[in-house]
Ligand SMILES: O=P(O)(O)OC[C@H]1O[C@H](OP(=O)(O)OP(=O)(O)O)[C@H](O)[C@@H]1O
Ligand code: HPA
């Protein structure tokens with residue numbers, strides 16, 4: 589049974605799994621022998637990060653950064669804040685940033701500036717979902733799982749006011765929930 593607040597399921601658990609395995613295979617080839625630092629952007633990326641890293645058959649290290657720009661809104665404020673920084677130095681490391689979704693692009697553009705300043709060797713982005721229509725800054729992911737339509741989606745890590753992250757599928761929320 590789908591959650592009663594969900595209007596429509598866009599991607600099932602099986603579809604997400606397939607896309608993740610495909611990305612994992614590509615990234616295994618890309619990062620073989622490089623011991624990348626795989627950086628999950630909390631909290632949205634948690635589900636994708638744990639599944640994607642297990643689909644990467646090469647040595648790697650995991651770290652997390654917690655940033656937020658949305659608060660309780662469905663629109664990015666553009667004011668990105670670091671709530672938790674990395675434990676690891678990025679200097680001279682190959683970085684793979686893992687995101688659940690790119691929307692305006694502001695969160696990642698902020699992170700990339702920080703990692704460049706901290707002298708990372710290389711920086712690449714993998715995102716499960718890309719909502720290209722909403723881009724407000726010039727930012728492209730290196731690896732995209734699924735291009736999503738311009739709708740507010742939840743599930744598989746994605747929330748609305750911290751809810752729905754645990755849904756195993758990705759769906760569109762009924763308008764009456766956030767209006
Ligand atoms: O491209 P943008 O417009 O910056 O939006 C994308 C970001 O917004 C969401 O995170 P959020 O800040 O809501 O925090 P969360 O990951 O804890 O849900 C999402 O997980 C991305 O990190
Ligand atoms: O569509 C979305 N859903 C949940 N969180 C988000 N953060 C940016 N876009 C979204």
Ligand SMILES: [Mg+2]
Nearest residue numbers: 629630631632
């Ligand atoms: Mg996030």
